[in-house]
Amino acid sequence: MIRSFRAEVLKLRRRSVLWGVGVVLPGFAVLATILGFVNARDTAASGTSVIAGTNTTLEQLAQAGGLTQGFSNAATFVGIIVFVLFLTSMTSEYGQGTLRVALTRQPRREGMLAGKLFALLGLTAAALLGAEAVSAVASVLLAHARDVSTADWFTGAGLAHTAADYGNALLAAALFGVVGTALGVLLRSTMLALAVGLAWIGPLEHIVQLSWSGAGRWFPGLLFDAVDLGGGDVTSYSRALALSLAFASVLLVASGISFVRRDITS
Protein backbone atom coordinates (compact mmCIF):
# COMPACT_ATOMS: atom_id res chain seq x y z
CA MET A 1 0.00 0.00 0.00
CA ILE A 2 2.85 2.36 0.82
CA ARG A 3 4.40 1.74 -2.62
CA SER A 4 1.14 2.45 -4.36
CA PHE A 5 0.62 5.56 -2.22
CA ARG A 6 4.06 6.90 -3.14
CA ALA A 7 3.57 6.15 -6.81
CA GLU A 8 0.21 7.93 -6.76
CA VAL A 9 1.73 10.95 -5.04
CA LEU A 10 4.29 11.13 -7.85
CA LYS A 11 1.46 11.16 -10.37
CA LEU A 12 -0.55 13.76 -8.49
CA ARG A 13 2.44 16.03 -7.96
CA ARG A 14 2.15 17.61 -11.35
CA ARG A 15 1.25 21.15 -12.14
CA SER A 16 -2.05 20.47 -13.91
CA VAL A 17 -3.44 18.43 -11.02
CA LEU A 18 -2.16 20.73 -8.29
CA TRP A 19 -3.46 23.82 -10.06
CA GLY A 20 -6.71 22.12 -10.97
CA VAL A 21 -7.59 20.83 -7.53
CA GLY A 22 -5.81 23.65 -5.68
CA VAL A 23 -7.68 26.36 -7.56
CA VAL A 24 -11.02 24.80 -8.39
CA LEU A 25 -11.97 23.63 -4.88
CA PRO A 26 -11.02 26.90 -3.15
CA GLY A 27 -12.59 28.76 -6.07
CA PHE A 28 -15.94 27.07 -5.53
CA ALA A 29 -15.71 27.67 -1.79
CA VAL A 30 -15.06 31.39 -2.34
CA LEU A 31 -17.85 31.62 -4.90
CA ALA A 32 -20.29 29.95 -2.49
CA THR A 33 -19.13 32.32 0.27
CA ILE A 34 -19.65 35.40 -1.89
CA LEU A 35 -23.08 34.21 -3.01
CA GLY A 36 -24.01 33.41 0.60
CA PHE A 37 -23.16 36.94 1.77
CA VAL A 38 -24.55 38.74 -1.26
CA ASN A 39 -27.87 36.87 -1.13
CA ALA A 40 -28.21 36.88 2.66
CA ARG A 41 -31.43 38.57 3.77
CA ASP A 42 -32.05 40.60 6.87
CA THR A 43 -34.75 38.13 7.96
CA ALA A 44 -35.50 34.54 6.98
CA ALA A 45 -37.83 34.01 4.03
CA SER A 46 -40.69 31.58 4.46
CA GLY A 47 -40.23 28.03 3.19
CA THR A 48 -37.14 25.88 2.83
CA SER A 49 -34.70 26.30 -0.01
CA VAL A 50 -33.69 23.23 -1.92
CA ILE A 51 -30.31 24.71 -2.69
CA ALA A 52 -28.16 25.04 0.40
CA GLY A 53 -27.09 28.53 1.33
CA THR A 54 -29.64 30.45 -0.72
CA ASN A 55 -31.93 31.13 2.21
CA THR A 56 -29.35 32.40 4.69
CA THR A 57 -29.93 35.44 6.88
CA LEU A 58 -27.36 37.95 8.05
CA GLU A 59 -28.24 36.91 11.60
CA GLN A 60 -27.30 33.29 10.80
CA LEU A 61 -24.03 34.43 9.27
CA ALA A 62 -23.15 36.25 12.47
CA GLN A 63 -23.44 33.02 14.45
CA ALA A 64 -20.48 30.80 15.40
CA GLY A 65 -20.66 28.80 12.17
CA GLY A 66 -20.80 31.87 9.93
CA LEU A 67 -17.08 31.91 9.22
CA THR A 68 -17.24 28.71 7.15
CA GLN A 69 -20.89 28.80 6.10
CA GLY A 70 -19.91 29.42 2.48
CA PHE A 71 -17.37 26.59 2.58
CA SER A 72 -20.07 24.19 3.75
CA ASN A 73 -22.49 25.45 1.13
CA ALA A 74 -20.04 24.50 -1.62
CA ALA A 75 -20.45 20.84 -0.60
CA THR A 76 -22.35 19.53 -3.61
CA PHE A 77 -19.98 21.14 -6.11
CA VAL A 78 -16.90 20.04 -4.23
CA GLY A 79 -18.34 16.54 -3.95
CA ILE A 80 -18.89 16.34 -7.68
CA ILE A 81 -15.35 17.54 -8.39
CA VAL A 82 -13.90 14.98 -5.99
CA PHE A 83 -16.14 12.32 -7.48
CA VAL A 84 -14.85 13.12 -10.99
CA LEU A 85 -11.23 13.27 -9.80
CA PHE A 86 -11.34 9.86 -8.12
CA LEU A 87 -13.35 8.27 -10.93
CA THR A 88 -11.13 9.47 -13.77
CA SER A 89 -8.02 8.64 -11.82
CA MET A 90 -9.21 5.04 -11.73
CA THR A 91 -10.63 4.71 -15.24
CA SER A 92 -7.56 6.34 -16.80
CA GLU A 93 -5.47 3.54 -15.29
CA TYR A 94 -7.49 1.10 -17.36
CA GLY A 95 -7.65 3.31 -20.43
CA GLN A 96 -3.93 4.11 -20.57
CA GLY A 97 -2.76 0.61 -19.71
CA THR A 98 -0.94 1.91 -16.65
CA LEU A 99 -2.78 -0.50 -14.39
CA ARG A 100 -1.26 -3.40 -16.33
CA VAL A 101 2.23 -1.98 -15.83
CA ALA A 102 1.54 -1.21 -12.19
CA LEU A 103 0.26 -4.69 -11.38
CA THR A 104 3.31 -6.35 -12.90
CA ARG A 105 5.30 -4.50 -10.24
CA GLN A 106 2.79 -4.54 -7.40
CA PRO A 107 0.56 -7.59 -7.61
CA ARG A 108 -1.08 -7.01 -4.21
CA ARG A 109 -4.12 -5.43 -5.71
CA GLU A 110 -5.98 -4.56 -2.52
CA GLY A 111 -2.91 -2.68 -1.32
CA MET A 112 -2.65 -0.90 -4.64
CA LEU A 113 -6.27 0.25 -4.48
CA ALA A 114 -5.91 1.38 -0.87
CA GLY A 115 -2.68 3.28 -1.57
CA LYS A 116 -4.26 5.05 -4.51
CA LEU A 117 -7.34 5.98 -2.47
CA PHE A 118 -5.29 7.33 0.44
CA ALA A 119 -3.11 9.43 -1.86
CA LEU A 120 -6.17 10.96 -3.50
CA LEU A 121 -7.74 11.54 -0.10
CA GLY A 122 -4.56 13.26 1.05
CA LEU A 123 -4.72 15.61 -1.91
CA THR A 124 -8.42 16.23 -1.25
CA ALA A 125 -7.76 16.92 2.42
CA ALA A 126 -5.07 19.47 1.56
CA ALA A 127 -7.24 21.14 -1.09
CA LEU A 128 -10.20 21.33 1.31
CA LEU A 129 -8.00 22.88 3.96
CA GLY A 130 -6.95 25.51 1.45
CA ALA A 131 -10.57 25.97 0.38
CA GLU A 132 -11.72 26.48 3.94
CA ALA A 133 -8.92 28.96 4.60
CA VAL A 134 -9.65 31.16 1.59
CA SER A 135 -13.38 30.88 2.26
CA ALA A 136 -12.77 32.08 5.81
CA VAL A 137 -10.71 35.02 4.59
CA ALA A 138 -13.44 35.89 2.09
CA SER A 139 -16.04 35.65 4.87
CA VAL A 140 -14.14 38.11 7.05
CA LEU A 141 -13.87 40.61 4.18
CA LEU A 142 -17.52 40.19 3.19
CA ALA A 143 -18.68 40.44 6.82
CA HIS A 144 -17.19 43.93 6.97
CA ALA A 145 -18.87 44.83 3.70
CA ARG A 146 -22.29 43.63 4.87
CA ASP A 147 -21.87 44.74 8.46
CA VAL A 148 -22.07 41.23 9.90
CA SER A 149 -20.66 40.79 13.36
CA THR A 150 -17.71 38.41 13.54
CA ALA A 151 -17.48 38.33 17.32
CA ASP A 152 -18.83 34.76 17.61
CA TRP A 153 -16.65 33.42 14.83
CA PHE A 154 -13.43 33.46 16.78
CA THR A 155 -14.75 32.00 20.01
CA GLY A 156 -14.19 28.40 21.09
CA ALA A 157 -17.59 27.48 19.65
CA GLY A 158 -16.73 29.24 16.41
CA LEU A 159 -13.46 27.40 16.00
CA ALA A 160 -15.17 24.11 16.88
CA HIS A 161 -17.66 24.88 14.10
CA THR A 162 -14.79 25.55 11.71
CA ALA A 163 -13.14 22.25 12.61
CA ALA A 164 -16.42 20.35 12.36
CA ASP A 165 -17.18 21.92 8.98
CA TYR A 166 -13.78 20.81 7.72
CA GLY A 167 -14.24 17.31 9.12
CA ASN A 168 -17.69 16.98 7.58
CA ALA A 169 -16.52 18.35 4.24
CA LEU A 170 -13.64 15.89 4.21
CA LEU A 171 -15.95 13.04 5.18
CA ALA A 172 -18.43 13.95 2.44
CA ALA A 173 -15.60 14.32 -0.09
CA ALA A 174 -14.24 10.93 0.92
CA LEU A 175 -17.70 9.41 0.42
CA PHE A 176 -18.00 10.98 -3.03
CA GLY A 177 -14.45 9.81 -3.76
CA VAL A 178 -15.18 6.25 -2.75
CA VAL A 179 -18.27 6.17 -4.97
CA GLY A 180 -16.21 7.62 -7.84
CA THR A 181 -13.48 5.02 -7.36
CA ALA A 182 -15.99 2.21 -7.09
CA LEU A 183 -17.79 3.23 -10.26
CA GLY A 184 -14.42 3.57 -12.00
CA VAL A 185 -13.38 0.06 -10.98
CA LEU A 186 -16.74 -1.52 -11.78
CA LEU A 187 -17.35 0.20 -15.13
CA ARG A 188 -13.72 0.90 -16.20
CA SER A 189 -14.83 3.31 -18.90
CA THR A 190 -14.48 7.02 -18.12
CA MET A 191 -17.43 8.08 -20.24
CA LEU A 192 -19.76 5.36 -18.99
CA ALA A 193 -18.83 5.80 -15.33
CA LEU A 194 -19.13 9.59 -15.55
CA ALA A 195 -22.47 9.35 -17.31
CA VAL A 196 -23.89 6.95 -14.74
CA GLY A 197 -22.41 8.72 -11.73
CA LEU A 198 -23.14 12.30 -12.68
CA ALA A 199 -26.62 11.50 -13.91
CA TRP A 200 -27.45 9.84 -10.59
CA ILE A 201 -25.79 12.23 -8.17
CA GLY A 202 -26.67 15.28 -10.24
CA PRO A 203 -30.05 15.59 -11.91
CA LEU A 204 -31.73 12.30 -10.98
CA GLU A 205 -31.54 12.63 -7.22
CA HIS A 206 -32.51 16.28 -7.25
CA ILE A 207 -35.41 15.80 -9.66
CA VAL A 208 -36.78 12.97 -7.54
CA GLN A 209 -36.23 15.11 -4.44
CA LEU A 210 -38.57 17.76 -5.83
CA SER A 211 -41.47 15.30 -5.88
CA TRP A 212 -40.54 12.92 -3.06
CA SER A 213 -39.54 14.32 0.28
CA GLY A 214 -38.03 10.99 1.36
CA ALA A 215 -35.30 11.24 -1.28
CA GLY A 216 -33.05 13.18 1.09
CA ARG A 217 -33.32 10.39 3.63
CA TRP A 218 -32.26 7.61 1.27
CA PHE A 219 -30.35 8.79 -1.78
CA PRO A 220 -26.58 8.61 -1.43
CA GLY A 221 -25.69 11.93 -3.06
CA LEU A 222 -28.20 13.81 -0.93
CA LEU A 223 -27.06 11.94 2.18
CA PHE A 224 -23.44 12.88 1.47
CA ASP A 225 -24.53 16.52 1.17
CA ALA A 226 -26.32 16.17 4.50
CA VAL A 227 -23.11 14.84 6.07
CA ASP A 228 -21.24 17.84 4.75
CA LEU A 229 -23.85 20.26 6.13
CA GLY A 230 -23.90 18.49 9.50
CA GLY A 231 -27.43 17.21 9.01
CA GLY A 232 -30.56 19.13 8.08
CA ASP A 233 -34.34 19.33 8.21
CA VAL A 234 -34.85 16.17 6.16
CA THR A 235 -32.41 13.86 7.91
CA SER A 236 -30.27 13.96 11.03
CA TYR A 237 -26.48 14.00 10.85
CA SER A 238 -26.11 10.61 12.53
CA ARG A 239 -28.59 8.96 10.18
CA ALA A 240 -27.02 10.56 7.13
CA LEU A 241 -23.57 9.50 8.27
CA ALA A 242 -24.59 5.92 9.08
CA LEU A 243 -26.40 5.41 5.79
CA SER A 244 -23.63 7.11 3.80
CA LEU A 245 -20.99 4.90 5.38
CA ALA A 246 -23.15 1.86 4.66
CA PHE A 247 -23.51 2.87 1.01
CA ALA A 248 -19.81 3.58 0.66
CA SER A 249 -18.82 0.35 2.42
CA VAL A 250 -20.97 -1.80 0.15
CA LEU A 251 -19.58 -0.10 -2.95
CA LEU A 252 -16.02 -0.28 -1.64
CA VAL A 253 -16.27 -4.01 -0.88
CA ALA A 254 -17.94 -4.76 -4.23
CA SER A 255 -15.38 -2.78 -6.20
CA GLY A 256 -12.52 -4.16 -4.08
CA ILE A 257 -13.56 -7.75 -4.79
CA SER A 258 -13.92 -6.95 -8.48
CA PHE A 259 -10.53 -5.23 -8.58
CA VAL A 260 -8.76 -8.09 -6.86
CA ARG A 261 -10.39 -10.91 -8.77
CA ARG A 262 -10.89 -9.59 -12.28
CA ASP A 263 -8.39 -10.46 -14.99
CA ILE A 264 -6.45 -7.57 -16.50
CA THR A 265 -7.06 -8.24 -20.15
CA SER A 266 -6.51 -4.88 -21.81
Add this chain to the structure above:
Amino acid sequence: MAEGKSEAEKVRGGTAIETSGLTKRYGGRSVVESLNMEVPAGVVAGFIGPNGAGKTTTLRMLLGLVRPSAGSGRVLGMLLTAPAQYVAGVGALIESPGFHPGLSGERNLAVVASLAGIADRSPLPALLERVGLGDRGRDLYRTYSLGMKQRLGIAAALIGDPALLILDEPANGLDPSGIREMRTLLRSFSDEGRTVLVSSHQLAEVQQVCDWLVVIDHGRRIFQGPTSQLVGSNQALVLRSEHPADLPRLEALLGRRGLHPMRSGDQLRIHLSELTSSGRALAEDMDGLRYALAEINRAAAAADITLIELTVVRAELEDRYEALVAGGAR
Protein backbone atom coordinates in the same frame (compact mmCIF):
# COMPACT_ATOMS: atom_id res chain seq x y z
CA MET B 1 7.41 -30.91 -12.04
CA ALA B 2 9.84 -33.03 -14.02
CA GLU B 3 11.65 -36.04 -12.73
CA GLY B 4 15.40 -35.86 -13.19
CA LYS B 5 16.82 -33.21 -15.47
CA SER B 6 14.52 -31.87 -18.12
CA GLU B 7 15.75 -30.86 -21.55
CA ALA B 8 15.61 -27.20 -20.52
CA GLU B 9 17.64 -27.80 -17.38
CA LYS B 10 20.31 -29.59 -19.34
CA VAL B 11 20.85 -26.50 -21.48
CA ARG B 12 21.83 -24.08 -18.73
CA GLY B 13 21.32 -25.94 -15.52
CA GLY B 14 18.18 -24.15 -14.37
CA THR B 15 14.66 -23.25 -15.38
CA ALA B 16 13.38 -19.68 -15.27
CA ILE B 17 9.83 -20.48 -16.32
CA GLU B 18 7.94 -23.73 -16.35
CA THR B 19 4.26 -24.43 -16.73
CA SER B 20 2.30 -27.63 -16.53
CA GLY B 21 -1.14 -28.00 -18.01
CA LEU B 22 -1.61 -24.24 -17.92
CA THR B 23 -5.08 -23.45 -19.19
CA LYS B 24 -7.16 -20.33 -19.59
CA ARG B 25 -10.76 -20.43 -20.62
CA TYR B 26 -13.12 -17.55 -21.17
CA GLY B 27 -16.61 -18.99 -20.97
CA GLY B 28 -16.48 -22.12 -23.05
CA ARG B 29 -13.60 -20.87 -25.21
CA SER B 30 -10.11 -22.12 -24.49
CA VAL B 31 -7.43 -19.50 -25.13
CA VAL B 32 -4.56 -21.48 -23.64
CA GLU B 33 -4.96 -25.24 -23.38
CA SER B 34 -2.82 -27.52 -21.21
CA LEU B 35 0.35 -25.63 -21.98
CA ASN B 36 3.54 -27.27 -20.82
CA MET B 37 6.52 -25.04 -21.42
CA GLU B 38 9.97 -24.51 -20.05
CA VAL B 39 12.38 -21.66 -20.48
CA PRO B 40 15.92 -22.38 -19.33
CA ALA B 41 17.61 -19.75 -17.22
CA GLY B 42 20.01 -17.42 -19.02
CA VAL B 43 18.66 -17.83 -22.54
CA VAL B 44 16.86 -15.50 -24.88
CA ALA B 45 13.72 -17.48 -25.56
CA GLY B 46 11.39 -16.67 -28.42
CA PHE B 47 7.70 -17.19 -27.82
CA ILE B 48 6.04 -17.39 -31.18
CA GLY B 49 2.72 -18.33 -32.66
CA PRO B 50 0.03 -16.95 -34.94
CA ASN B 51 -2.28 -14.14 -33.86
CA GLY B 52 -4.71 -15.45 -31.28
CA ALA B 53 -2.49 -18.41 -30.41
CA GLY B 54 -2.59 -17.48 -26.73
CA LYS B 55 0.84 -15.86 -26.36
CA THR B 56 -0.21 -12.69 -24.59
CA THR B 57 -2.66 -14.53 -22.35
CA THR B 58 0.14 -16.90 -21.36
CA LEU B 59 2.45 -13.98 -20.60
CA ARG B 60 -0.31 -12.34 -18.57
CA MET B 61 -0.74 -15.52 -16.56
CA LEU B 62 2.99 -15.63 -15.90
CA LEU B 63 2.77 -12.10 -14.52
CA GLY B 64 -0.31 -12.61 -12.36
CA LEU B 65 -2.50 -10.34 -14.47
CA VAL B 66 -4.74 -13.19 -15.52
CA ARG B 67 -5.80 -16.07 -13.32
CA PRO B 68 -5.28 -19.53 -14.88
CA SER B 69 -8.39 -21.69 -15.19
CA ALA B 70 -6.29 -24.80 -14.58
CA GLY B 71 -2.73 -26.01 -14.42
CA SER B 72 0.28 -24.81 -12.52
CA GLY B 73 3.61 -23.19 -13.08
CA ARG B 74 6.68 -21.65 -11.59
CA VAL B 75 8.45 -18.42 -12.38
CA LEU B 76 11.98 -18.11 -10.99
CA GLY B 77 11.17 -21.13 -8.89
CA MET B 78 8.10 -19.55 -7.26
CA LEU B 79 4.57 -20.73 -7.73
CA LEU B 80 2.53 -18.94 -10.35
CA THR B 81 -0.26 -18.52 -7.82
CA ALA B 82 1.92 -16.22 -5.71
CA PRO B 83 3.16 -13.52 -8.10
CA ALA B 84 4.05 -11.24 -5.18
CA GLN B 85 6.90 -13.64 -4.41
CA TYR B 86 8.57 -13.36 -7.80
CA VAL B 87 7.61 -10.10 -9.50
CA ALA B 88 10.55 -8.32 -7.87
CA GLY B 89 12.76 -10.46 -10.10
CA VAL B 90 10.72 -9.94 -13.25
CA GLY B 91 10.60 -6.97 -15.61
CA ALA B 92 7.85 -6.95 -18.18
CA LEU B 93 6.52 -5.15 -21.20
CA ILE B 94 3.12 -6.53 -22.07
CA GLU B 95 1.41 -5.37 -25.27
CA SER B 96 1.77 -1.64 -25.72
CA PRO B 97 3.63 0.37 -23.10
CA GLY B 98 1.28 1.91 -20.55
CA PHE B 99 2.43 5.21 -19.11
CA HIS B 100 0.90 8.47 -17.93
CA PRO B 101 0.84 10.92 -20.84
CA GLY B 102 1.08 13.95 -18.57
CA LEU B 103 4.30 12.79 -16.90
CA SER B 104 7.80 12.86 -18.30
CA GLY B 105 9.55 9.65 -19.26
CA GLU B 106 11.75 9.87 -16.19
CA ARG B 107 8.81 10.58 -13.86
CA ASN B 108 6.97 7.60 -15.35
CA LEU B 109 9.97 5.42 -14.55
CA ALA B 110 9.98 6.85 -11.03
CA VAL B 111 6.34 5.79 -10.67
CA VAL B 112 7.23 2.25 -11.73
CA ALA B 113 10.23 2.26 -9.37
CA SER B 114 7.98 3.36 -6.50
CA LEU B 115 5.56 0.55 -7.24
CA ALA B 116 8.48 -1.87 -7.21
CA GLY B 117 9.51 -0.51 -3.80
CA ILE B 118 12.72 1.01 -5.13
CA ALA B 119 13.48 4.34 -3.48
CA ASP B 120 16.79 4.97 -5.23
CA ARG B 121 16.08 6.90 -8.43
CA SER B 122 19.73 7.39 -9.37
CA PRO B 123 19.81 4.49 -11.90
CA LEU B 124 16.91 5.90 -13.91
CA PRO B 125 18.91 8.30 -16.13
CA ALA B 126 21.28 5.44 -16.99
CA LEU B 127 18.33 3.25 -17.94
CA LEU B 128 16.99 5.98 -20.20
CA GLU B 129 20.45 6.32 -21.71
CA ARG B 130 20.64 2.59 -22.31
CA VAL B 131 17.45 2.53 -24.35
CA GLY B 132 18.40 5.65 -26.30
CA LEU B 133 16.18 8.13 -24.48
CA GLY B 134 18.92 9.89 -22.52
CA ASP B 135 18.11 13.30 -23.94
CA ARG B 136 14.33 12.91 -23.89
CA GLY B 137 13.78 11.71 -20.33
CA ARG B 138 12.38 15.03 -19.18
CA ASP B 139 9.94 15.37 -22.07
CA LEU B 140 6.31 14.48 -21.54
CA TYR B 141 5.40 10.94 -22.50
CA ARG B 142 2.62 12.23 -24.73
CA THR B 143 5.23 13.83 -26.99
CA TYR B 144 7.01 10.50 -27.61
CA SER B 145 6.85 8.63 -30.89
CA LEU B 146 5.68 5.01 -30.91
CA GLY B 147 9.26 3.79 -30.98
CA MET B 148 10.24 6.01 -28.06
CA LYS B 149 7.29 4.76 -26.05
CA GLN B 150 8.43 1.22 -26.73
CA ARG B 151 11.95 2.09 -25.56
CA LEU B 152 10.56 3.60 -22.38
CA GLY B 153 8.65 0.36 -21.85
CA ILE B 154 11.92 -1.56 -22.07
CA ALA B 155 13.57 0.86 -19.62
CA ALA B 156 10.68 0.34 -17.21
CA ALA B 157 11.07 -3.42 -17.51
CA LEU B 158 14.73 -3.08 -16.54
CA ILE B 159 13.97 -1.25 -13.30
CA GLY B 160 15.17 -3.26 -10.33
CA ASP B 161 17.73 -5.23 -12.33
CA PRO B 162 15.36 -8.17 -12.94
CA ALA B 163 16.63 -11.71 -13.50
CA LEU B 164 13.83 -12.40 -15.96
CA LEU B 165 12.50 -10.13 -18.68
CA ILE B 166 9.16 -10.88 -20.29
CA LEU B 167 8.73 -8.77 -23.41
CA ASP B 168 5.67 -8.86 -25.62
CA GLU B 169 6.48 -7.64 -29.14
CA PRO B 170 9.25 -5.26 -27.98
CA ALA B 171 10.15 -4.26 -31.54
CA ASN B 172 6.66 -2.93 -32.27
CA GLY B 173 6.88 0.53 -33.78
CA LEU B 174 10.66 0.51 -34.04
CA ASP B 175 12.38 1.51 -37.27
CA PRO B 176 15.02 -0.82 -38.80
CA SER B 177 17.86 0.71 -36.80
CA GLY B 178 15.70 0.51 -33.68
CA ILE B 179 15.06 -3.17 -34.39
CA ARG B 180 18.82 -3.73 -34.72
CA GLU B 181 19.38 -1.93 -31.42
CA MET B 182 16.67 -4.04 -29.81
CA ARG B 183 18.43 -7.17 -31.02
CA THR B 184 21.69 -5.99 -29.49
CA LEU B 185 19.87 -5.04 -26.31
CA LEU B 186 18.24 -8.47 -26.00
CA ARG B 187 21.59 -10.17 -26.49
CA SER B 188 23.18 -7.91 -23.90
CA PHE B 189 20.48 -8.88 -21.39
CA SER B 190 21.39 -12.51 -21.91
CA ASP B 191 25.10 -11.72 -21.64
CA GLU B 192 24.36 -10.13 -18.28
CA GLY B 193 22.92 -13.45 -17.15
CA ARG B 194 19.26 -12.52 -17.43
CA THR B 195 16.64 -14.75 -18.96
CA VAL B 196 14.55 -13.13 -21.66
CA LEU B 197 11.22 -14.43 -22.90
CA VAL B 198 10.26 -12.43 -25.94
CA SER B 199 7.13 -12.84 -27.99
CA SER B 200 7.45 -11.60 -31.53
CA HIS B 201 6.10 -11.90 -35.02
CA GLN B 202 9.41 -10.91 -36.55
CA LEU B 203 10.72 -14.40 -37.14
CA ALA B 204 13.95 -13.29 -38.78
CA GLU B 205 14.78 -11.32 -35.62
CA VAL B 206 13.77 -14.23 -33.41
CA GLN B 207 16.02 -16.54 -35.40
CA GLN B 208 18.95 -14.20 -34.99
CA VAL B 209 18.60 -13.45 -31.33
CA CYS B 210 16.90 -16.40 -29.64
CA ASP B 211 18.64 -19.54 -28.41
CA TRP B 212 15.43 -21.20 -27.34
CA LEU B 213 12.00 -21.33 -28.90
CA VAL B 214 8.52 -22.07 -27.70
CA VAL B 215 5.97 -22.21 -30.50
CA ILE B 216 2.28 -22.33 -29.70
CA ASP B 217 -0.83 -22.51 -31.78
CA HIS B 218 -4.46 -22.59 -30.63
CA GLY B 219 -3.20 -22.35 -27.07
CA ARG B 220 -1.10 -25.51 -27.31
CA ARG B 221 2.63 -25.97 -27.55
CA ILE B 222 3.74 -27.33 -30.89
CA PHE B 223 7.47 -26.94 -30.46
CA GLN B 224 9.90 -26.29 -27.67
CA GLY B 225 13.65 -26.52 -27.79
CA PRO B 226 16.85 -24.88 -28.97
CA THR B 227 16.43 -22.70 -32.02
CA SER B 228 19.05 -24.76 -33.80
CA GLN B 229 16.88 -27.84 -33.31
CA LEU B 230 14.09 -26.23 -35.28
CA VAL B 231 16.05 -24.48 -37.98
CA GLY B 232 19.25 -26.55 -37.90
CA SER B 233 17.68 -29.72 -39.19
CA ASN B 234 17.32 -28.19 -42.64
CA GLN B 235 20.79 -26.65 -42.95
CA ALA B 236 22.93 -27.76 -45.85
CA LEU B 237 26.37 -27.20 -47.33
CA VAL B 238 26.22 -26.38 -51.05
CA LEU B 239 29.27 -27.00 -53.26
CA ARG B 240 29.76 -26.07 -56.90
CA SER B 241 32.85 -26.66 -59.00
CA GLU B 242 34.16 -24.46 -61.77
CA HIS B 243 33.65 -27.29 -64.25
CA PRO B 244 30.46 -29.38 -63.84
CA ALA B 245 32.44 -32.33 -65.18
CA ASP B 246 34.41 -32.33 -61.91
CA LEU B 247 31.30 -33.04 -59.83
CA PRO B 248 31.62 -36.88 -59.88
CA ARG B 249 35.23 -36.62 -58.66
CA LEU B 250 34.16 -34.12 -55.98
CA GLU B 251 31.33 -36.44 -54.94
CA ALA B 252 33.77 -39.33 -54.62
CA LEU B 253 36.25 -37.21 -52.69
CA LEU B 254 33.57 -36.20 -50.18
CA GLY B 255 32.36 -39.78 -49.95
CA ARG B 256 35.87 -40.87 -48.94
CA ARG B 257 35.59 -38.38 -46.06
CA GLY B 258 32.45 -40.14 -44.80
CA LEU B 259 30.03 -37.59 -46.21
CA HIS B 260 26.94 -38.28 -48.30
CA PRO B 261 26.63 -35.57 -50.93
CA MET B 262 23.53 -35.40 -53.09
CA ARG B 263 23.52 -34.14 -56.66
CA SER B 264 21.19 -31.27 -57.31
CA GLY B 265 21.65 -29.86 -60.79
CA ASP B 266 25.18 -28.53 -61.11
CA GLN B 267 25.80 -28.58 -57.35
CA LEU B 268 26.29 -30.98 -54.48
CA ARG B 269 24.45 -30.67 -51.16
CA ILE B 270 25.55 -32.13 -47.85
CA HIS B 271 23.32 -32.10 -44.78
CA LEU B 272 25.09 -29.89 -42.28
CA SER B 273 24.47 -32.34 -39.46
CA GLU B 274 26.95 -34.68 -41.20
CA LEU B 275 29.78 -32.27 -40.46
CA THR B 276 31.07 -33.30 -37.08
CA SER B 277 34.21 -32.96 -35.05
CA SER B 278 34.87 -35.61 -32.41
CA GLY B 279 31.25 -36.65 -32.75
CA ARG B 280 30.01 -33.07 -32.14
CA ALA B 281 27.80 -31.36 -34.73
CA LEU B 282 29.40 -28.26 -36.16
CA ALA B 283 26.20 -26.55 -37.26
CA GLU B 284 26.34 -24.13 -34.35
CA ASP B 285 30.11 -24.15 -33.86
CA MET B 286 31.23 -21.34 -36.13
CA ASP B 287 34.97 -21.89 -35.66
CA GLY B 288 34.68 -25.63 -36.16
CA LEU B 289 32.50 -25.13 -39.19
CA ARG B 290 34.95 -22.67 -40.76
CA TYR B 291 37.76 -25.17 -40.21
CA ALA B 292 35.76 -28.00 -41.78
CA LEU B 293 34.90 -25.88 -44.83
CA ALA B 294 38.55 -24.90 -45.27
CA GLU B 295 39.52 -28.58 -45.09
CA ILE B 296 37.04 -29.46 -47.84
CA ASN B 297 38.30 -26.56 -49.95
CA ARG B 298 41.94 -27.65 -49.50
CA ALA B 299 41.09 -31.27 -50.36
CA ALA B 300 39.26 -30.18 -53.51
CA ALA B 301 42.17 -27.94 -54.56
CA ALA B 302 44.62 -30.81 -53.94
CA ALA B 303 42.49 -32.93 -56.30
CA ASP B 304 42.68 -30.13 -58.87
CA ILE B 305 39.01 -29.20 -58.44
CA THR B 306 38.29 -25.49 -58.24
CA LEU B 307 35.28 -24.70 -56.08
CA ILE B 308 33.30 -21.64 -57.05
CA GLU B 309 30.72 -22.08 -54.30
CA LEU B 310 31.03 -23.40 -50.77
CA THR B 311 28.01 -22.07 -48.93
CA VAL B 312 26.07 -22.96 -45.83
CA VAL B 313 22.39 -22.60 -46.62
CA ARG B 314 20.34 -22.21 -43.49
CA ALA B 315 16.66 -22.94 -43.36
CA GLU B 316 14.64 -19.89 -42.42
CA LEU B 317 12.70 -20.06 -39.20
CA GLU B 318 9.78 -18.70 -41.14
CA ASP B 319 9.67 -21.83 -43.33
CA ARG B 320 9.94 -24.19 -40.38
CA TYR B 321 7.40 -22.16 -38.44
CA GLU B 322 4.92 -22.22 -41.30
CA ALA B 323 5.39 -25.96 -41.62
CA LEU B 324 4.90 -26.42 -37.88
CA VAL B 325 1.77 -24.31 -37.70
CA ALA B 326 0.35 -25.88 -40.83
CA GLY B 327 1.20 -29.33 -39.48
CA GLY B 328 -0.67 -28.80 -36.21
CA ALA B 329 0.30 -30.17 -32.82
CA ARG B 330 3.44 -32.16 -32.49
